Amino acid sequence: MSETTMNLTLRVWRQKNAQSAGTFVEYEAKNISVDMSFLEMLDVVNEELTARGEDPIAFDHDCREGICGMCSLTINGKAHGPLEATTTCQLHMRSFKNGDAITVEPWRAKPFPVIKDLVTDRSAFDRIIQVGGFVSVSTGGAPDGNALPIPKTDADAAMDAAQCIGCGACVAACKNASAMLFVAAKVGHLGLLPQGQTERDRRVLHMVAQMDEEGFGNCTNIGSCSAVCPKEIGQDFISRLNRDFLKASLRAK
Amino acid sequence: MTLESNVPSGPLAHKWSKYKQEQKLVNPANKRKFEVLIVGSGLAGASAAATLAELGYNVKCFCFQDSPRRAHSIAAQGGINAAKNYRNDGDSIYRLFYDTIKGGDFRAREGNVHRLAEVSVNIIDQCVAQGVPFAREYGGLLDNRSFGGAQVSRTFYARGQTGQQLLLGAYQALSRQIGLGTVKMYPRTEMLDLVLINGEAKGIVVRDLITGAISSHGGDAVVLATGGYGNVFYLSTNAQGCNVTATYRAYKKGAYFANPCYTQIHPTCIPVSGDHQSKLTLMSESLRNDGRVWVPKTAGDTRLPQDIPEGDRDYYLERKYPSYGNLAPRDIASRAAKEACDNGLGVGPGGRGVYLDFSDAIKRLGEDKIRERYGNLFEMYERITGENAYQRPMRIYPAVHYTMGGLWVDYNLMSNIPGLFVLGEANFSDHGANRLGASALMQGLADGYFVLPYTIANHFASTKQHKPSTDAAEFKEAEQEVEARIKKLLSINGKRTVNDFHRELGKLVWDKCGMARNDAGLKEALARIPALREEFWENVNVLGDAEALNPALERAGRVADFMEFAELLCLDALHRKESCGGHFREEYQTEDGEAQRNDEEFSYVAAWGYSGVGNAPVLNKEPLVYEEVHMTQRSYK
Amino acid sequence: MKTLKLIFLSSLGRKYVMAISGALLFLFVIGHMLGNLQIFLGKDFLNAYAHFLKATPELLWPARIGLLVLAILHIVTAVQLAIENRRARPLAYDGTKIYAASFAAQAILFSGLVVLAFIVYHLLHFTFGKIQPEALTYTVMYKGEPIHDVYKMMVMGFSNPWISAIYLICMGLLCLHLSHGVSSLFQSLGWKTNAYRNAIDKFAKISALIIFLGNCAIPVAILLGLVK
Structure with a gap:
């Protein structure tokens, strides 16, 4: 056993499809290099499973550079694993040590049903955006980009929120499976910019209504969401969402 | 055969205005009678889907990811070019045009590139209006940075996540249309074949990646915005899912594949x-x-x-x-x-x-x-x-x-198959043999927001035939082919995994057709690829069912296409006996090791036509005519 | 009407209900504590204060009804939200670790339920006289007429170490409840911006601690014989 490789025991959630019940299955991962990403480690396990004729573990992933938001594993009880501000695909095995036992689970929330193994359906997020997470401008006829000066601090704050990659770790980590941070990020991003003002009330009312309809839990201001967020979107945006919704509710006719 | 680019006549700077003045339109009441199938939801696909839906067309949009927001455009970091000249540093539409042509080593089509430079300014305006949080200066105006291959600062950016922010802008515009019911979105759905009826692109066959169900969708036009083929090299900066399948299937149905050897x-x-x-x-x-x-x-x-x-x-x-x-x-x-x-x-x-x-x-x-x-x-x-x-x-x-090559398209962004439009990285049109930094985002959005909406109207206004029924024999045949192929992949039960084959193919293509290429290496690759492909079809091991989520099966289908495509790539690289941009042939270099073009013989687009697996494809040429710029040896000394 | 619907039916609206009812109950707890601390000013002060409250029904009853309504709103909404939260995750993770959550935040429902039980006990004890029936019978002369001797009632009540222990434990849980609840209410109402985040958290912890110390001072002083 050299210091650049390790052997691990994985406990992975296996579930055939949405209808069937799942269970944990143990696998040995041998000769894992410290330079591998967590997903590359799973690739290795899958190659071995395939060679043995066993169904490989299904997990979502795509860009493997921390921006598409597709990867989504709860690793030893923490969404995206032990590192701060890191997606699973950017988590490298040097964060683990030889002999570790690692439990791998899908995001668990009623609005994110498991499709297979570690793959979940996060289309609830899309539906939340579809009811109001946009500025209603059709293509063409936009004024010059510099016609509307925006203070740098506002643009920067909007960018802080706009960085959300829609991975769903906030929901996965929240003890209530609440989607507040996701909704707050979009409401905050557009609400901080002048372009987003005309639809500000409408947006927050619609998005919160859809969030509720999807069956997410309610925020209890704990902060687990921000703590696991790969883009470190802060609690401030949730406060802002609360404020916006309150104002919009009072003005609602 | 010589291909017609359909670039309007007249002075370069007026071609696009002239096109727009003379093009035919579809009246608003008629637009909703047209159904457009858009495959891919990145910058090009999402912007096209949103814009066409805003105009009143019926749109169906397909992507293999679980949400249109995850398309690989999201990973672009640096920025997007636009000839705004906000810096007062001498930029202009002409200069962006010229930089792009020169950066592309004089292997791009003038008319397309000028149009790209023209609409670049509108893209920024549109994105700002959507709420894209571009970087700003303390005065509140948009900030710019400079980028490789340009001497002016014309790149707009949003931290190191410009692609993400632009894609989310397009995704939000698309989401708005989905919410309004004008776009029907099909996530986790992969296109596996193109369907032609009477020689026109009229539909696609797709697989629902969750249930495995194969189904057909008919439309009046098919738009491919499915990105590049960089994953033929196995290791690339592309996302794991990026593939050539959609464009390669179209190629097999008769669309020409242009300049595949231009890889960046x-x-x-x-x-x-x-x-x-x-x-x-x-x-x-x-x-x-x-x-x-x-x-x-x-x-x-x-x-x-x-x-x-x-x-x-x-x-x-x-x-x-x-x-x-x-x-x-x-x-x-x-x-x-x-x-x-x-x-x-x-x-x-x-x-x-x-x-x-x-x-x-x-x-x-x-x-x-x-x-x-x-x-x-x-x-x-x-x-x-x-x-x-x-x-x-x-x-x-x-x-x-990035891959500059792609399906051949004319000025309308339509391939040689009527009704098949190709946008963004999937087409070959604007970057020649090499793309400048911060120009991919520009092209994707230009195609989707500001070009296709005009040219597709022109196409619809001049065609009468409407959406076919998916009961047509052509659809059934394509569905059966797709099903047979899936069945075959699952039945081989060989010894090697899909990844194993992909890794071997990628290493071969990277070694022989990567940063530098030569005659002997390319010939070797061309000899080895068919053997590897044969082994793949005899010895690949794909487990699981066709009627369920099966990532290995998805991957197997894509790698199978790369196995054929790699041959085309190497063949194109072998045939182009010159060095230009991303295509560097060791035999053709200047004394100090720079790429040496051969404008006499190779100033054309090589558009390959399919003629059966293992058969030599047919070379069609589109001569590149430079009316405005003077071709020079590229120099950045 | 729409506003009311939004407030009482949406997830965020019910957080406002929690926050505002919680804020008012918090203010009541402070007032209640200040009233009781008059025990340290002497027997006459406390009894006069208690008599004033009793003799002013136009103040007492609206306050009692108001508190009841607030408590019901706070409790019913909390239970509703908690049930929904459980439903939002039908299958728990293996080993339930709640990441980055303070103990107070995790225990908010538990501490709330204990405080509820305590309120019932407290009312039975000092308002309805069901724990120590003799407590309501003590009288003292005030301005020439007999009034209830609250001072004696408290001294007698807290002289029982078991009762004092219950009070002390429950005050600890109230303190825990408030240390998260008070800062949480600012967040729920959208007033907890980054500029005030730390200050609000400190305010919540300090005020919870003051309430704990203030309220505990009484039974402790009685047990130690400092107040007789």
Whole structure:
């Protein structure tokens, strides 16, 4: 056993499809290099499973550079694993040590049903955006980009929120499976910019209504969401969402 | 056969206006009678879907990811070019046009590129209106940065996540239309075949990746915005799912594949760390604005980079290209790195890396300023390598990043198959043999927001035939073919995994048809690829069911297509006996090692037509006619 | 009407209900504590204060009804939200670790339920006289007429170490409840911006601690014989 490789025991959630019940299955991962990403480690396990004729573990992933938001594993009880501000695909095995036992689970929330193994359906997020997470401008006829000066601090704050990659770790980590941070990020991003003002009330009312309809839990201001967020979107945006919704509710006719 | 580009006549600067003045329109009441099938939901696909739906067309949009927001456009970091001239530094539409033509090594179509430069300004306006949080100055106006291959600052950016923000802008516009019911979105759905009726593109066959159900969708036009084929190299900066399947299926149905050998190698990627590597990670080229590239002057220098004195370092880009220095175009910077490593000067594991050093910039501007500009990239670098680049230079190495080649399209962005439109990276049109930094985002959005909506109307106004029934024999036949292929993949039960085959193919193509190519190597590849493909169909091991989520099966289908496509790629590279842009043939170089074009013989687009697996494809040529620019030897010295 | 619907039916609206009812109950707890601390000013002060409250029904009853309504709103909404939260995750993770959550935040429902039980006990004890029936019978002369001797009732009540222990434990849980609840209410109403985040958290912890110390001072002083 050299210091650049390790052997691990994985406990992975296996579930055939949405209808069937799942269970944990143990696998040995041998000769894992410290330079591998967590997903590359799973690739290795899958190659071995395939060679043995066993169904490989299904997990979502795509860009493997921390921006598409597709990867989504709860690793030893923490969404995206032990590192701060890191997606699973950017988590490298040097964060683990030889002999570790690692439990791998899908995001668990009623609005994110498991499709297979570690793959979940996060289309609830899309539906939340579809009811109001946009500025209603059709293509063409936009004024010059510099016609509307925006203070740098506002643009920067909007960018802080706009960085959300829609991975769903906030929901996965929240003890209530609440989607507040996701909704707050979009409401905050557009609400901080002048372009987003005309639809500000409408947006927050619609998005919160859809969030509720999807069956997410309610925020209890704990902060687990921000703590696991790969883009470190802060609690401030949730406060802002609360404020916006309150104002919009009072003005609602 | 000579292909007709359908570029309007008249002075270059007026071609697009002229086109718009003369084009035919579809009246609003008739628009909803037309159904458009859009495959892909990246910048090009999402912007096209949103815009066409806003105009009143019925749109169906398909993507293999679980949400349109995850398309790989999201990973673009550096920025988007636009000829706004907000800096007052001499930029203009003409200059952006010229830079793009020159950057593409005079292998792009003038008319398309000028149109791209023209609409670039509208893209910024549109994105700002959507709420894209571009970087701003304290005065509140938009900030710009400079980028490789340009001497003006025309790149708009949103931290190091410009692609993400532009894609989310397009995604939000698309989501609005989905919410309004004008776009029907099909996520986790992969296109597996194109359906032609009477020679026109009228539908697609798709697989629902969750249930495995195969179904057909008919429409009045099919739009492919399915990105590039960089994953033919196995290791690339593309996302794992990026594939050639949609465009290759269209090719097999008769669409011409143009210039596949024009592949771009990006100079600033994180070097390979081992055999387990599943992808390469790019760091924005904008790093080259402040980082200096160097290698030790002597081979085998094992000192830590910080211990190597100035005198023992070779800042080779600054030395060879004094006027552009570290901002030399991508192909040139990439080859220079390869050359340094081939000469044994490379650093890091395996000697495949060069230093990108920020210590001067940190001295000049302070660590905070560098953190503000590139903080996320430095963090990304540290996460992957475990090294802190504020304290020691980054190690970088080139990696496959973008493919300029793609399906052939005319000025209308329509392929040689009527009704089949191709947008963004999937087409070949605007970047010639090499793409400039921050131009991919520009092209994707230009095609989707501002070009296709005009040209598709022109097409619809001149065709009468409407959406076919999916009961037509052509659909049933295509469905059966798709099902048979899936069945075959699952029935082989061989010994090697899909990844194993893909890795072998990728290594072969990278070695023989990567950063530098030569006659012997390409011929060797062309001999080995068919054998590997044969083995694949006899010895691949794909487990699981067709009627369920089966990532290995999805991957197998894509790799099967790469197995055929790789041959086309190498064939094109072999046939183009010149060096230009991303296509570098070792036999054709100047004395000091620069790419040597052969304008006499190769100033054309090579558009290949399919003629059966293993058969030589048919070469069709579109001559490149330069009315405005004078072709010169590209020089960045 | 729409506003009311939004407030009482949406997830966020019910957080406002929690926050505002919680804020008012918090203010009541402070007032209640200040009233009781008059025990340290002497027997006459406390009894006069208690008599004033009893003799002013136009103040007492609206306050009692108001408190009841607030408590019901706070409790019913909390239970509703908690049930929904459980439903939002039908299958728990293996080993339930709640990441980055303070103990007070995790225990908010438990501490709330204990405080509820305590309120019932407290009312039975000092308002309805069901724990120590003799407590309501003590009288003292005030301005020439007999009034209830609250001072004696308290001294007698807290002289029982078991009863004092219950009070002390429950005050601890109230303190825990408030240390998260008070800062949480600012967040729920959207007033907890980054500029005030730390200050609000400190305010919540300090005020919870003051309430704990203030309220505990009484039974402790009685047990120690400092108040007789």
